[in-house]
Amino acid sequence: MRKPYMRIPFTGVLAAPTIIPESAKALSGAVAALEEFLVAPSSSSPLSGTQPSTVVLTGAGISVASGLADYRGAKGTYRVNKTYRPIYYHEFLNNNEARKRYWARSFLGWTTLYKAKPNASHFAIKHLNDLGLVRSVITQNVDSFHSQAHPNLHTIELHGYLRSCVCTSCHEELPRDDFQGELARLNPTWAAFLREILASGALDTENPDERRARGIKTNPDGDIDLPGAPYTTFRYPACPRCLASPPPTADGTRATVEVDSDGAWIPTSTAGILKPAVVMFGESIHHTVKAVAEKMVDDADRLLVLGTIKKKPIAIVNIGGVRGEDVFRVDLDPNQHGSQGIRVEIPTDELLPTLVKQLRSSNAQNIHEAPDYIMKIQGASTFKDMLS
Numbered sequence: 183m184r185k186p187y188m189r190i191p192f193t194g195v196l197a198a199p200t201i202i203p204e205s206a207k208a209l210s211g212a213v214a215a216l217e218e219f220l221v222a223p224s225s226s227s228p229l230s231g232t233q234p235s236t237v238v239l240t241g242a243g244i245s246v247a248s249g250l251a252d253y254r255g256a257k258g259t260y261r262v263n264k265t266y267r268p269i270y271y272h273e274f275l276n277n278n279e280a281r282k283r284y285w286a287r288s289f290l291g292w293t294t295l296y297k298a299k300p301n302a303s304h305f306a307i308k309h310l311n312d313l314g315l316v317r318s319v320i321t322q323n324v325d326s327f328h329s330q331a332h333p334n335l336h337t338i339e340l341h342g343y344l345r346s347c348v349c350t351s352c353h354e355e356l357p358r359d360d361f362q363g364e365l366a367r368l369n370p371t372w373a374a375f376l377r378e379i380l381a382s383g384a385l386d387t388e389n390p391d392e393r394r395a396r397g398i399k400t401n402p403d404g405d406i407d408l409p410g411a412p413y414t415t416f417r418y419p420a421c422p423r424c425l426a427s428p429p430p431t432a433d434g435t436r437a438t439v440e441v442d443s444d445g446a447w448i449p450t451s452t453a454g455i456l457k458p459a460v461v462m463f464g465e466s467i468h469h470t471v472k473a474v475a476e477k478m479v480d481d482a483d484r485l486l487v488l489g490t491i492k493k494k495p496i497a498i499v500n501i502g503g504v505r506g507e508d509v510f511r512v513d514l515d516p517n518q519h520g521s522q523g524i525r526v527e528i529p530t531d532e533l534l535p536t537l538v539k540q541l542r543s544s545n546a547q548n549i550h551e552a553p554d555y556i557m558k559i560q561g562a563s564t565f566k567d568m569l570s
């Protein structure tokens with residue numbers, strides 16, 4: 183069996199965090215420290231006045247309460263699924279077999295993400311913005327939960343988003359859900375299998391043994407081969423725009439975009455390959471996205487780091503140790519005030535809603551309390567211009 187590549191290098195058990203201030207070990211103390219952190223007057227930018235100056239940084243930990251797996255284990259170590267081998271960008275671009283394998287897996291996995299919803303942490307960030315305390319969000323997550331929970335709060339999705347596919351030739355985007363429909367049409371045996379395993383509840387669990395018991399059988403590489411429909415025969419559509427009008431190549435001629443009789447991309451093509459609109463391993467974050475995120479951090483007075491480290495008052499809310507935490511801790515005094523920096527280890531979906539409630543009660547303003555609702559984002563207009 184070939185040696186699997188690991189998505190994230192395995193690390194040993196990280197040191198347990200020192201909770202700062204000491205009182206933040208309890209929920210009430212953590213809420214009080216965070217309130218102090220968020221409402222402290224701006225020291226570095228007097229011009230910002232009463233404008234919110236906190237930028238929130240989020241990572242995978244914030245989506246765990248939505249049912250999405252975190253790569254990190256309970257103690258901050260990385261869970262390694264030994265059969266899981268991520269696809270690299272160059273491999274996706276150059277290897278049709280690798281693309282078939284990717285899309286076959288993605289076809290089965292999409293429903294789980296599509297049905298998942300933002301959780302109390304995402305909505306609490308919306309409320310912190312409503313309270314005038316949060317200016318913007320930078321997330322590493324590709325699940326679009328931030329855009330769904332707070333569509334009006336400026337959010338940068340550093341690693342892209344799974345809600346869309348993007349053409350590697352013309353950069354046109356199309357909704358992943360429409361693409362899913364095309365995958366189902368082109369791969370009827372897989373579509374029937376997906377209906378079957380959805381009905382069995384096999385996709386409701388991340389546990390490989392339970393999945394096997396409910397009808398998902400994987401080979402030693404972790405792939406699913408269906409009788410009569412191995413993933414090597416999996417088909418995926420070409421970019422509709424490139425198919426209609428093949429893009430020019432570097433030498434000025436037209437690229438070739440060809441499909442079979444059902445509309446599936448075929449390997450005689452030299453363009454029109456769709457990929458998920460996420461930054462794949464081995465692929466760089468677009469320089470514009472990176473520059474915007476860096477400016478947001480530079481302009482902020484303080485950073486609230488949730489579930490995922492600059493020299494600013496910083497509040498870290500994360501279960502388990504954070505890589506580089508020992509460096510961060512050097513400047514922190516365990517007896518300091520919440521306005522100077524905080525280290526908390528309480529789940530965000532428990533801590534943030536309590537914080538919002540506390541801020542509302544200590545805030546004299548009358549805040550209109552509308553129920554949390556979810557905006558389903560179709561397509562991807564948010565940062566399309568930056569990525570094209």
Ligand SMILES: [Zn+2]
Binds near residue numbers: 421423
């Ligand atoms: Zn295209």
